[in-house]
Amino acid sequence: MNTSQILSPILSFPYCPDAPNWTLNWQALQAEFDWLKSLKNCPQDPRYHAEGDVLTHTRLVCEALISLPAWRDLPAIERSILFAAALLHDIAKPAATEIEADGSISSKGHVRQGAKMARQILYSMNVPFHQREAVVNLVQYGSLPLWFWDKENPQRSVIKASQLIRCDLLALLAEADVMDRHCDDREQLLERIEFFRDFCQENDCFEHPRPFADHHSRFVYFQKENGNPNYTAFDDTRFEVVLMSGLPASGKNHWICEHLPDWKVISLDELRRLMNISPEDNQGAVGDRGREIAREYMRSAKSFVWNATNISRQLRSSLVNLFSAYGGRIRIVYLEVPWEELLERNNSRDAKVPEKVIERMYNRLDIPDITEAHVVDWVVSP
Template identity: 45%
Template sequence: MEWTITKNKEWSHLEQTFPWVADMQHVPQDAVHHAEGNVAIHTRMVLQALQAAAQYQALPPQQQQILWAAALLHDVEKRSTTQQEGSHITAPGHARRGERTARAVLYTQVPAPFAIREQVAALVRYHGLPLWAMEKPDPVKSLLEASLRVQMPLLALLAEADARGRICADQQDLLDRVELFRAFCDEQQCWQTPRRFADGLARFTYFRKENGSPEYIPYDDLKGEVIMLSGLPGMGKDTFLKKHYPGLPVVSLDDIRRRHKLKPEDTSATGWAVQQAKLQAREYLRQGQPFAWNATNITRSLRTQWIDLFVSYKARVRLVYIEVPYNDWLRQNNNREHAVPHAALMHLLQKLEIPAPHEAHEVVYVV
């Protein structure tokens, strides 16, 4: 049975069912790029353009549902990012924030299988890439990063519908950009499948270094391995380690806090705990001793800081993301000795960034 965000796709039903759809009618857009009006009008036009496209109609039903959900959600966070800049209206960062909202909606409200949910979230995140890829500081790297997470033919279809679902003077230029994007993907060998790298080290090295080549095969002089966990509180990270890595040394921020009776809200105490954890990690790294790094690590910026430390000692990093279904998560958290308040869980969920395949030498999803 195929997943769908809703069987009833009438706009009035969507507004009554999803508060974030109802919000769209109150979000203005710049008249130069969106003379049609507010986000609700634009989103409806995008959905109409998408469904009218022959390429969309030829897709398998499940891919149609994925793409339709992404189109519905693609501008959802213009509601939180729209601002007036002189005589123009902009919404900087709406795609990045929209990705997190799409993930939360499809995790808590309309549960979707992990792979489907993350495809929708990635489509929302990258929906502007086909229009602006060539203006990125490194167009090839931006393209290849997206190809690891999203199916490019679906992304191009979404971008084309986004261009057609508006009234603007430069619409043909936008459509030409989408065609250029399709050719660019084909040229960079990432149209039908993600760009292939020689191995995990080659992929990791390419995305870490500037002016690198995806064809480059680095010398493997790594020693030791860090099992780096990522997941919201209560997802079962401790249980996973006990089951799959019994006896492996573990560096845990939570353990350090509890051992020294530190309060999580005490920022100075947290800083001290981080330093203690770093000292433990450095000792293992110097010895080339495998160990596990057990923390939530829910944002890319935080993960990058620790991965930088690990690889500076030439350690191999296996990044393991752990997730259980929403209701199981709430139950597991409530059954913990140190349960996290529900409001705090929801706040963390809104910040969650799923690890991307290029963030470590190996990225594993345990869902």
């Protein structure tokens, strides 16, 4: 998803500066958000961040961002999304920071974990889904303009990022991140960002997602490591698979009954019941039986629904690989409801899931994106 797909009401992130003064109210932001306070006194390696701790760096990034004419010229919604990303881009550093034996400071894994933390924070604030995910993807890919050329396939990296978030916004966030850094390679980093801008424009993915000939060509491209984005793939799909995704009680069964009442459904919950296997037991036999039934349908080119939580990208990927190998056209349907509503629904079910289990699942949640399937639908309750 990208910010051009935002359908929800405009998000105005608290204390996001606006015309005519463009003033950063840093004291109000610190008073409003406890997660900002956690950044205080978190050290950074002075070779790369001699400006100070993570809180100091975050403030400088916000000040740099709101000073950029390109940021001020954006529509209000995009300014707000970028501002939120600047505040949240290093949110996981306190948990990830380690001081090595030689005195150097590292924070390995803080980007991926920071994206998850940003999602949790914005979810609790009831930020509209597409705007929330735009911020999450800015946090996730915010350093790409600095390091994309070091990737094994730089072209694929920027094209993939463009499917999720606009690369011109990534470049603005990266520029703000570097502008007030105190480090020896600051000018080199800024040059890399300009190179990133040029490279994205050359690949037609700077201000919009890289276009493909059709959905199937895009799907085939992202299924391969070294595909050609200009290639028009022959569509040899023979049937459709709808892969459900969402936390327990998010409404998957109801959606299937309402939208695909006549389709074959492989429900892992139903298989567990029939096989007398508890959700706490090993699920290998349940998954194996589900795949066995799926193969029977696919050999006959029958469309069907695979109904399970499917919250991890890794699990979805294994299923997508199986279904596409038989000629399936993949549609992922992700469902989400507000947290309190989710818990209320769960408590009203006969087979309710313990709240702590749902919380753990949410912490592991990878929301499906358009690079995973032919089509992805995000069905989100306001």
